Amino acid sequence: MSAKRIMVVEDEGIVALDIQSKLEAKGYEVPAVLATGEDAVDRAGELLPDLVLMDIQLAGEMDGTQAAEQIHELYDIPVVYLTAFSDDRTLNRAKNAEPFGYMLKPFEEKKLHTTIEIALYKHQIDKEKEQLKAQLGQARKMEAIGRLTAGMAFHFTNMLQGIQGNIDLALLQASDELRPFLDAADYDSQRIAQMLKQLLVFYQRENVEHQAVDLSAVINDVAAMCRDVFARNQRRSLDISVELADELPNVRGDVGQFRQCISNLCTNARDAIEALPADHQRASLISISAKAVDFAQGARQLNGQAAPGQYVQLSVTDNGIGMDADTQEHLFEPFYSSSSHDHGKGLGLATVYSIIREHQGWLDCSSTPDEGTTISAYLPILSEVEMDEPAAIVKPEIITSEEALFETDTLRGSEKVLIIADVDRSRKVISEMLEYHGYEALVGLDVRDGLNLFELAHQDVALVIIDLSQPDNSSREILAQILSIQAEARVLITTGYTQDSTPWIGARAVLNKPFKTRHLLRTARRIISD
Numbered sequence: 001m002s003a004k005r006i007m008v009v010e011d012e013g014i015v016a017l018d019i020q021s022k023l024e025a026k027g028y029e030v031p032a033v034l035a036t037g038e039d040a041v042d043r044a045g046e047l048l049p050d051l052v053l054m055d056i057q058l059a060g061e062m063d064g065t066q067a068a069e070q071i072h073e074l075y076d077i078p079v080v081y082l083t084a085f086s087d088d089r090t091l092n093r094a095k096n097a098e099p100f101g102y103m104l105k106p107f108e109e110k111k112l113h114t115t116i117e118i119a120l121y122k123h124q125i126d127k128e129k130e131q132l133k134a135q136l137g138q139a140r141k142m143e144a145i146g147r148l149t150a151g152m153a154f155h156f157t158n159m160l161q162g163i164q165g166n167i168d169l170a171l172l173q174a175s176d177e178l179r180p181f182l183d184a185a186d187y188d189s190q191r192i193a194q195m196l197k198q199l200l201v202f203y204q205r206e207n208v209e210h211q212a213v214d215l216s217a218v219i220n221d222v223a224a225m226c227r228d229v230f231a232r233n234q235r236r237s238l239d240i241s242v243e244l245a246d247e248l249p250n251v252r253g254d255v256g257q258f259r260q261c262i263s264n265l266c267t268n269a270r271d272a273i274e275a276l277p278a279d280h281q282r283a284s285l286i287s288i289s290a291k292a293v294d295f296a297q298g299a300r301q302l303n304g305q306a307a308p309g310q311y312v313q314l315s316v317t318d319n320g321i322g323m324d325a326d327t328q329e330h331l332f333e334p335f336y337s338s339s340s341h342d343h344g345k346g347l348g349l350a351t352v353y354s355i356i357r358e359h360q361g362w363l364d365c366s367s368t369p370d371e372g373t374t375i376s377a378y379l380p381i382l383s384e385v386e387m388d389e390p391a392a393i394v395k396p397e398i399i400t401s402e403e404a405l406f407e408t409d410t411l412r413g414s415e416k417v418l419i420i421a422d423v424d425r426s427r428k429v430i431s432e433m434l435e436y437h438g439y440e441a442l443v444g445l446d447v448r449d450g451l452n453l454f455e456l457a458h459q460d461v462a463l464v465i466i467d468l469s470q471p472d473n474s475s476r477e478i479l480a481q482i483l484s485i486q487a488e489a490r491v492l493i494t495t496g497y498t499q500d501s502t503p504w505i506g507a508r509a510v511l512n513k514p515f516k517t518r519h520l521l522r523t524a525r526r527i528i529s530d
Contacts, residue, residue, distance in 0.1 A: 003027055003028055003029040004028050004029070004050045004051065004116075004120060005028070005029045005030075005031050005047070005049040005050050005051075006023050006028045006029070006030055006049060006050065006051050006052070006053060006116065007030070007031055007032050007033075007034070007040070007043065007044065007047060007049040007051070007052045007053070008020055008023070008030060008032070008033045008034070008052075008053050009033075009034045009035070009036075009037070009039075009040040009052060009053065009054045009055055009058065009064065009067065010033070010034075010035070010053070010055045010082065011035040011036070011055060011057075011058050011059045012055075013035075015105070016033045016035070017033070019033075019053065019082075019112070020033055022109050022112060023112075023116075025109075026109075026113050028116070031047045031049055032047060032049075035058070035059060036058055036059055036060040036062065037058050037060060037061075037062030037063055037064060037066055037067030038060055038061070038062050038067075040052065040054065040067045040071065041062070041067055041070045041071060041074070044071045044074075044075055044077055045074060045075055048075065048077070049077060050077075050078075050120060051077065051078050051079070051080060051100075051116060051119055051120055051123075052068070052071060052077055052078070052079045052080070053080050053082055053116075054067065054068050054079050054080065054081055054082065055081075055082045055083065056081055056082070056083040057083065057084075064081065064083075068081070068099060076127075078099075078100040078119050078120065078122070078123040079099050079100060080099060080100055080101035080102070080103065080115055080116065080119050081099050081101065081102045081103065082103050082105060082107075083102070083103075083104065083105065084104065084105045100118075100119035100122055100123060101115040101116075101118065101119045103115055138329075141333075153196045153496075155469075155496075156192075156196055157193070157196050157496040157513050157514060158423075158426075158469045158496055158513060160189065160192060160193060160196065160513070160514045161426065161429070161494075161513040161514040161515070162425050162426065162429055163189055163514075164186075164189050164190075164193070164514040164515070164516060165429035165430070165432075165433060165514075165517070166429060167182055167185055167186050167189060168186075168433065168516055168517040169429070169432055169433065169436065169517070170182055171183070171186065172436060172517075189514070190516075193514045196514075197512075210252050210253050210254060210359075211252070211253075211254075211255070212250045212251075212252060212382050213250060213251050213252065213253050213254075213255050213258055213382075214248075214250055215248060215250075215251055215258065215290055215312060215314065215379075216244050216248045216290065218255060218258050218259055218262065219242060219244065219262060219288055219290060219314070220242060220244075221259070222259055222262040222263050222266065222288075223240050223242050223262075223266075223288055225263070226240055226263065226266045226267075226270075226286075227240050230266075230270055237283070237284060238270065238273060238284040238285075238286065239283070239284065239285050239286070240266070240285075240286045240287075240288065241285065241286070241287045241288070242287075242288045242289070243287065243288070243289040243290075244289070244290050244291075245290060245291040245292060248290055248291070248292065248312060249292055249310070249312060249381040249382065250381070250382045251312050251359075251379045251380065251381060251382055252359070252380070252382045253359045253379065254359075257355045257359075258355075260351065260352075260355065261351075261352045261355050261356065261377065262288070262314070262316070264348040264349065264351060264352050265316040265349075265352060265375055265377075266286060266288070266316060267348055268316075268348055268349055268375070269286045269316055269317070269318035269320065269373070270286065270318075271320075272318050272320030272321050272322070272372070272373055273286070273318055273319070273320035273321075274320075275320060275321040276320060276321050282319060283319075284319065284320075285318070285319050286316065286317070286318050287315075287316070287317040287318075288314075288315070288316050288317075289314075289315045289317070290312055290313065290314045290315070291312070291313055292310060292311070292312055292313075292381065293310070293311050293312075293313045293378070294309075294310050294311075295308055295309060295310075295311065309380060309381075310380070310381040311361070311378045311379060311380055311381060312378070312379050312381060313376055313377075313378055314376065314377045314378075314379065315374055315375070315376040315377075316374070316375055316376075317372065317373070317374040318372050318373055319371065319372040320372055320373065321369070321370065322367050322368050322369040322370050322371050322372055322373055323365075323367040323369065323373060324367075324369055327367075328365050328367055331349055331365055332349050332350055332352070332353035332363065333350060349375075352375075352377070356377045356378075356379070359379055359380075360379075360380050361377055361378050361379040361380065362377075362378055363375060363376065363377055363378075364376045364378070396493070396504050396505065396506075396507045396508060396509050396510050411437065411518070411521040411522055411524075411525045412437045412438040412439075412521075413437065413438055413439050413462075413524070413525060413528065414438050414439065414440065415439060415440070415462035415463065415528055416439075416440045416441075416442055416457070416460050416461050416462055417434050417439050417440070417441055417442065417461070417462060417463045417464075417465060417524065418442045418443075418444075418450060418453060418454055418457075418461045418463070418464045418465070419431055419434075419441055419442065419443050419444075419450070419465045419467065420444060420447055420450035420451065420454075420464065420465065420466050420467070420478060421447075421450075421465075421466075421467040421468065421469075422446070422447055422467075422468050422469055422474070423467075423469050426467050426469065427443050427444075427467075428443075430465060430467060430494075430520070431443050433517045433520055433521070434520075434521075434524070437517075437521055439524070442457070442461065447468075447474070447478065451478065451481055451482070454482060454485060454486075454489075455485055458485055458486045458489065461489075462490065462528050463490045463491075463492060463524055463527055463528055464482055464489055464490065464491045464492070465491075465492045465494060465524075466478050466479060466482075466491060466492070466493050466494070466507075467494040468495075469496075475493060475495070475504070476503050476504065479491055479493070479504060479506055479507055480506075483506050490508050490527050490528065490530075491506070491507040491508060492507065492508060492509050492510075492511060492523060492524065492527055493507045493509070493510045493511070494510075494511045494512075494513055494515070494520075495510060495511075495512065495513065496512075496513055508527045508530070509523055509526075509527060511523050
């Protein structure tokens with residue numbers, strides 16, 4: 001550990017030399033001994049010592065209290081006063097600079113050492129409090145942003161389902177002249193759906209399906225994918241290296257989400273390299289590394305974010321354009337870009353922030369303009385107790401719109417399907433999707449009417465689709481009523497977006513909106529045929 005650097009400001013030469021010798025005897029470094037307040041302010045900015053010992057009565061126009069005020073304000077360096085005066089006037093003047101100590105001359109060497117150590121410790125604690133306060137403010141801001149974006153995204157997803165459904169229905173009957181226009185609208189609709197999904201992920205508060213994850217395998221898979229993808233879309237040669245610790249411990253989480261995090265971090269690194277001038281001669285490099293780290297009890301590491309315990313540190317480093325401090329402060333906000341390129345703006349790092357936070361981890365960023373950036377994610381290591389946990393109860397399958405294409409003709413049916421929805425447009429679109437492909441759709445006038453229909457005709461209903469537009473408990477209550485009438489009823493839940501099907505245990509599947517006709521048909525056929 002390097003020696004603490006103490007700058008001495010004392011206009012009596014013999015006293016100054018005595019203080020210097022005492023400090024050096026205790027292992028401190030004395031970078032300068034000065035006699036005036038003006039010199040103290042100038043050299044403090046140049047030397048940036050850990051602490052200043054300041055005499056109050058100094059030669060020149062600026063006394064010690066004035067110099068201490070400027071040093072504290074400009075450089076946030078702690079000051080300990082040395083003085084032969086203890087009158088109220090001197091004390092009151094000294095308070096204005098918020099000193100970290102006040103020593104009366106003459107003083108003992110032990111007293112000097114104790115005062116300095118306490119001042120250094122107090123200053124460190126104050127800095128950590130400020131960092132924690134800033135982190136709390138940032139967390140609250142991200143929380144507010146998350147609530148807003150997720151709330152908007154949920155409602156937009158429900159509206160987009162109507163748009164997507166009607167485009168699908170129109171495509172089924174479109175002429176060759178109209179089809180190109182509908183295909184373009186369909187493509188943009190699906191792009192919007194992907195963005196809304198990312199917005200919802202940004203503020204998901206649900207229990208994602210967690211399991212033991214071998215990050216080494218995930219990292220190697222993503223690195224291989226990125227090498228292939230970047231090579232086809234890169235204007236400069238780019239090397240991706242992987243450095244993994246031997247026998248990297250498992251972490252607990254969702255494999256798909258970890259894959260998305262690493263991919264997003266690599267894409268961000270690629271964008272930072274692409275932002276370099278075209279004539280830049282530096283070899284382009286992205287480095288992915290992972291190792292186990294241990295934060296001991298009581299350690300104040302990484303701005304106080306680490307709870308004591310063992311973590312896997314996953315880092316992605318690039319030698320791209322880098323970022324200044326202001327950019328780093330906003331780095332994980334939705335749609336904030338670390339570069340001026342359009343492809344750098346979006347939800348990539350905001351999604352990483354959200355996923356890592358939901359896995360009880362945190363992110364740390366270190367960057368220097370024109371040199372590069374390292375973003376590190378810290379994830380708790382899976383404990384032996386967690387590895388021995390009993391298997392979870394069976395939950396409904398979650399169906400997304402990211403599955404492979406398939407022919408809708410093979411998914412036709414003739415069964416009766418009951419649709420319970422609280423929005424007339426939703427009932428209409430879903431029923432037309434099903435009826436066009438041979439199913440008989442039963443549609444209630446409202447939720448209560450739908451439940452009455454099921455009570456009367458449940459023996460003939462092959463599938464119940466529950467589609468509610470509000471993110472509340474209504475669909476769970478309706479599911480419970482359906483199952484109370486017929487315990488073996490086949491139920492499909494359609495929802496704005498979920499990563500956790502636990503609330504709908506008893507249903508056969510959960511279909512995330514917005515979905516295309518083929519996804520609804522495939523899911524319905526799978527449930528009915530089971």
